[in-house]
Amino acid sequence: MCIMRPPHPALSCTGELLAGLGALATADPALAIQMHISENAAEIAFTKALFPRGSLPGLGANATTGDGVDEKEEETTYAGVYDVYGLLPPNTVLAHALHLDEREVTLIHARDAGIAPCPTSNFNLRSGCACVGMLLDAGVKVGLGTDVSGGFSPSMLAVVQHASMCAKVVAAAGPPPAHTTFTDRQLPSPRSSTLRRSAAPRPLCFLQQDCVVLQRGDSKAPESLATRITRHPLTVPRPPFAPAELDALAAVRPPDECVLGMDRAKAGLPY
Known part of the structure; x- marks a missing residue:
């Protein structure tokens, strides 16, 4: 399995670089892609400033009204930037994804891309808490990552523990919405554990073929x-x-x- 990892988040890339990476992804559909997204509010604002709507290559071959770039919106979303450059195929893993808006969740689910929050790092850097339950209810593929450059442990068992604590923090903010299964709720231990396994119901990056x-x-x-x-x-x-x-x-x-x-x-x- 080959992995294409662009230089960290979109804010460290030019449009030309993202376009070239998108071309590589299109040329090799089996290529796995790993990028960061929406780790903190400042990063999101900077990305939108670097990639205003007018700088994007139209709406892209995959983006349509209601996706990451809306014809009636003056600004795109972080996920929308990746999408117009063809970087949200099903074998993409987006690290963190702490502050996605509803349009982004819908877009990521539509593209069948995956998300890998890194709760140890997210706690350590005070970045925020991923709403894993909401993502699961939305049908998004979810795994876990360590991001040891921002965290302090390479242990996936520690990450599972921190993911469980993160879900409890999210659940403490208020009662969960009706007619949901995981949103704003404490994750059951078996469900937390499967987030890190290649045997998860929907593994990221087709890893069930390689793990x-x-x-x-x-x-x-x-x-x-x-x-x-x-x-x-x-x-x-x-x-x-x-x-x-x-x-x-x-x-x-x-x-x-x-x-x-x-x-x-x-x-x-x-x-």
Whole structure:
């Protein structure tokens, strides 16, 4: 799996660069794209100032009235900027997404792009709380990320804990709206856990094709698993697991969990 990661958010790109990246994405539909979006209010305002409606390449091949760029609106949305440059295909992952407006949520769902809040980083930088429940109710694909440059831990287990706390903070703001399942509610523990797994109902970036999930009693030979992990080094830390390590991993963690980051050291494995 190849990943195209533009230079951080849109505000660090020129229109020409975004257009070139969009052309690459169009030429290779299997290319995974990861970008930041709506991490804080200042970033959103700066992006809209850098990409006023008049500077955008029309409404783009994919954007229509009611999407990120509305014919009756004088300004676009952050997600709308990415959309007009062709950077919201289904294999796009948008990090953070803390301050999306309703039009952006509708647009991201329509494009089947995914969102990966990074609650550890978001708390640490006081960026805000992602409304994960609202995104799930809207049908948006949601995962989790560490963003260790802004956070302080590479552990996905810590991220799951912080995602649960974030949902509680959002829920404390007021009663949830009627006729919703997750919006403004505390996320059940099983649902929080699936946000980080390749076995999630709708994994980001088609990762179900590339991730290896270790389980107790897996019938696959350890050598076969080791070969698969080596073939997809982006899904696990280096160096690749040896067969003996695979047995250790299955023993020290519950089903469906891999040991990553600092948890490898805690389990007595090479880090």
